[in-house]
Amino acid sequence: xxxxxxxxxxxxxxxxxxxxxxxxxxxxxxxxxxxxxxxxxxxxxxxxxxxxxxxxxxxxxxxxxxxxxxxxxxxxxxxxxxxxxxxxxxxxxxxxxxxxxxxxxxxxxxxxxxxxxxxxxxxxxxxxxxxxxxxxxxxxxxxxxxxxxxxxxxxxxxxxxxxxxxxxxxxxxxxxxxxxxxxxxxxxxxxxxxxxxxxxxxxxxxxxxxxxxxxxxxxxxxxxxxxxxxxxxxxxxxxxxxxxxxxxxxxxxxxxxxxxxxxxxxxxxxxxxxxxxxxxxxxxxxxxxxxxxxxxxxxxxxxxxxxxxxxxxxxxxxxxxxxxxxxxxxxxxxxxxxx
Amino acid sequence: xxxxxxxxxxxxxxxxxxxxxxxxxxxxxxxxxxxxxxxxxxxxxxxxxxxxxxxxxxxxxxxxxxxxxxxxxxxxxxxxxxxxxxxxxxxxxxxxxxxxxxxxxxxxxxxxxxxxxxxxxxxxxxxxxxxxxxxxxxxxxxxxxxxxxxxxxxxxxxxxxxxxxxxxxxxxxxxxxxxxxxxxxxxxxxxxxxxxxxxxxxxxxxxxxxxxxxxxxxxxxxxxxxxxxxxxxxxxxxxxx
Numbered sequence: 357x358x359x360x361x362x363x364x365x366x367x368x369x370x371x372x373x374x375x376x377x378x379x380x381x382x383x384x385x386x387x388x389x390x391x392x393x394x395x396x397x398x399x400x401x402x403x404x405x406x407x408x409x410x411x412x413x414x415x416x417x418x419x420x421x422x423x424x425x426x427x428x429x430x431x432x433x434x435x436x437x438x439x440x441x442x443x444x445x446x447x448x449x450x451x452x453x454x455x456x457x458x459x460x461x462x463x464x465x466x467x468x469x470x471x472x473x474x475x476x477x478x479x480x481x482x483x484x485x486x487x488x489x490x491x492x493x494x495x496x497x498x499x500x501x502x503x504x505x506x507x508x509x510x511x512x513x514x515x516x517x518x519x520x521x522x523x524x525x526x527x528x529x530x531x532x533x534x535x536x537x538x539x540x541x542x543x544x545x546x547x548x549x550x551x552x553x554x555x556x557x558x559x560x561x562x563x564x565x566x567x568x569x570x571x572x573x574x575x576x577x578x579x580x581x582x583x584x585x586x587x588x589x590x591x592x593x594x595x596x597x598x599x600x601x602x603x604x605x606x607x608x609x610x611x612x613x614x615x616x617x618x619x620x621x622x623x624x625x626x627x628x629x630x631x632x633x634x635x636x637x638x639x640x641x642x643x644x645x646x647x648x649x650x651x652x653x654x655x656x657x658x659x660x661x662x663x664x665x666x667x668x669x670x671x672x673x674x675x676x677x678x679x680x681x682x683x684x685x686x687x688x689x690x691x692x693x694x695x
Numbered sequence: 696x697x698x699x700x701x702x703x704x705x706x707x708x709x710x711x712x713x714x715x716x717x718x719x720x721x722x723x724x725x726x727x728x729x730x731x732x733x734x735x736x737x738x739x740x741x742x743x744x745x746x747x748x749x750x751x752x753x754x755x756x757x758x759x760x761x762x763x764x765x766x767x768x769x770x771x772x773x774x775x776x777x778x779x780x781x782x783x784x785x786x787x788x789x790x791x792x793x794x795x796x797x798x799x800x801x802x803x804x805x806x807x808x809x810x811x812x813x814x815x816x817x818x819x820x821x822x823x824x825x826x827x828x829x830x831x832x833x834x835x836x837x838x839x840x841x842x843x844x845x846x847x848x849x850x851x852x853x854x855x856x857x858x859x860x861x862x863x864x865x866x867x868x869x870x871x872x873x874x875x876x877x878x879x880x881x882x883x884x885x886x887x888x889x890x891x892x893x894x895x896x897x898x899x900x901x902x903x904x905x906x907x908x909x910x911x912x913x914x915x916x917x918x919x920x921x922x923x924x925x926x927x928x929x930x931x932x933x934x935x936x
């Protein structure tokens with residue numbers, strides 16, 4: 357028997373309908389904010405800042421949405437990986453202060469790269485331990501998951517106090533990433549552009565893995581129907597662990613970026629951003645990476661525009677955004693077919 | 696009767712506080728199509744799920760090809776060469792037909808010759824190859840679910856009510872497909888409520904009631920005995936023709 361894959365001729369096949377409507381919401385929101393903000397330069401600054409913030413939230417949330425989608429685990433301890441990742445990065449950047457303060461961008465980026473790798477490896481290992489010790493005993497029990505992962509977050513924060521101290525730590529940006537690039541009248545901060553590039557890279561890699569590889573197919577299938585994936589002969593437990601580790605490592609990456617963005621660091625850095633992260637994964641559709649990407653941009657745009665226009669409603673604005681989107685699409689922007 | 700490929704002896708299954716299977720004894724002969732009949736709630740679906748390890752048995756022995764499989768993990772049972780077509784069909788709606796088939800071919804890319812054979816049985820799958828499976832009709836999803844189970848050669852296929860809610864024209868296609876599988880000497884355990892469909896395919900039959908097997912025999916004998924049908928199932932084949 358031949359072993360090549362049969363492919364029917366493409367011209368015989370009907371086209372699948374594409375649901376692009378949610379893709380237009382962020383540009384519509386941005387354009388709607390332009391007359392309210394007034395100044396185009398301020399609007400560009402706010403929008404780029406929002407895109408950078410959105411990409412960092414996406415990097416953190418993308419792993420969590422897959423963990424929820426595939427494993428049905430409500431992991432309120434995800435914030436621990438954000439904080440631990442940031443602290444590991446800070447620890448690595450300390451001895452590399454010569455590279456961080458150098459005017460050579462390559463040395464800056466090399467220091468950052470090492471810090472990010474250490475953060476991702478550290479949080480990946482922590483994720484493995486967290487899954488084995490804390491999450492595994494409560495699979496399928498949502499209430500216990502919430503309680504025990506919240507407990508895990510509190511323990512992690514206290515351990516950070518023990519290891520690194522309870523005071524606020526500085527997390528200075530490398531010299532080469534300070535300042536802005538000027539394009540005409542617009543100043544684009546270098547670190548924000550880097551954050552956008554990192555977020556886009558993570559998104560593209562995740563899309564390629566999810567859509568072009570068998571592991572990705574298994575993850576997408578597992579998000580829909582774990583039981584059937586097992587009935588096809590795949591050991592989904594191993595996939596669970598892999599996704600948990602990857603999700604934790606991404607939180608470590610996001611935590612490092614977020615701490616550099618704020619240039620300060622406390623043990624509560626993860627818990628602080630988790631409200632936005634949960635809003636993002638609910639808006640996007642639990643388990644949907646594409647929805648998570650759009651949700652993160654939307655949440656960040658809303659936070660930045662309202663923070664400028666009406667600071668008092670900045671926090672509430674994202675709750676209102678979530679309510680509006682769920683009234684339109686109760687399962688989120690890109691709901692996963694069956695859960 | 697042929698040698699048994701699958702045997703259940705005194706199998707009990709509890710789901711939470713409910714005692715669903717209460718000592719099931721069932722023999723599925725190798726190379727034959729065995730039909731499992733019974734009213735709703737008799738335990739037919741639970742029997743298939745227990746064989747697949749989706750609900751582990753609380754007591755009893757399940758033997759496949761001479762090897763005990765009761766209590767093993769579902770992936771390990773599937774890897775022994777058991778295909779499963781659940782009542783819900785279990786197609787991955789967000790994945791295309793091609794991706795569904797690619798996942799089902801666990802050992803490598805789907806074999807071209809076998810795919811052509813499947814396309815011959817279910818032409819709609821070729822037509823909708825690149826379409827998300829969620830957009831298929833109920834009958835097409837059922838075709839995909841069966842195709843997935845046979846994309847690689849299997850020793851045993853468990854099929855749960857494939858005709859439920861399916862148009863008669865598609866059921867005719869399924870009869871052809873199952874006859875092809877029988878010719879291929881594939882062993883099938885089919886749970887079915889459509890007696891006419893079951894009678895046209897079955898070699899042997901087992902009837903369940905209240906979590907137990909209450910009758911075993913040849914399908915020919917049951918199909919030709921309307922009194923027995925009435926007693927076991929509360930129906931007769933004539934009423935379904």
